[in-house]
Amino acid sequence: MARRLWITADTHFGEPQAIARFGRPFSSTEEMDRTLLDSINRCVDRKDELLHVGDFCGPHPDGDKARRVHARTMRDQIRCKRVSLIRGNHDVAHRAFDRLFTTVTTLQSWRAQPDDIRVNACHWPLRLWRGQFKGAVLLHGHSHGGLAMTGRSVDVGMDCWNYQPIEFAPLLDWLKKISCVPTESWPRLQCNRDPSHLPDLPLTG
Numbered sequence: 001m002a003r004r005l006w007i008t009a010d011t012h013f014g015e016p017q018a019i020a021r022f023g024r025p026f027s028s029t030e031e032m033d034r035t036l037l038d039s040i041n042r043c044v045d046r047k048d049e050l051l052h053v054g055d056f057c058g059p060h061p062d063g064d065k066a067r068r069v070h071a072r073t074m075r076d077q078i079r080c081k082r083v084s085l086i087r088g089n090h091d092v093a094h095r096a097f098d099r100l101f102t103t104v105t106t107l108q109s110w111r112a113q114p115d116d117i118r119v120n121a122c123h124w125p126l127r128l129w130r131g132q133f134k135g136a137v138l139l140h141g142h143s144h145g146g147l148a149m150t151g152r153s154v155d156v157g158m159d160c161w162n163y164q165p166i167e168f169a170p171l172l173d174w175l176k177k178i179s180c181v182p183t184e185s186w187p188r189l190q191c192n193r194d195p196s197h198l199p200d201l202p203l204t205g
Helices: 017-021 029-043 064-076 168-175
Strands: 005-008 049-052 082-086 107-112 117-122 137-140 153-155
Touching (some): 017 029
Antiparallel strands (some): 107 117
């Protein structure tokens, strides 16, 4: 069987506040961690690849060292060998943490076959992204389902997908059906912008 790519984000392993903050249906951090791990391992085969778009672990009550230890415990229980991370705002910048993953980047951009569509992956829900009006898609996290979709951008976080990772190929097929043409009202030129939206700042020159 061909290796498949799976996408997820915002697991926030080990963060007690994530349950109330994001309205998650778990009675404890342990139940949350176990449910999310079981969901990943149920979907993602050992030879598949998982792209995690940020916030692997959330803040730990006992500090950053405890968060790194917990991250290793969680990573060791994910059965697929290849897990790449797009760094989120809660992913600690530490060599021991980075070594848990196949690659760690702040943004990835690649061409998906067979249609050669550009795919951008970033933890942050960007307003504009590379190739946006030429069919490119954006996979992001961070907003936990709190933002409406804009064009071919989609929140791939666990909270949006019934606490499951998403297989990339069918997700891309769905995104390709969404129009990527900018609306006529989108102000492409500075001269078309409403000056009342600009701050009254002293400008020189």
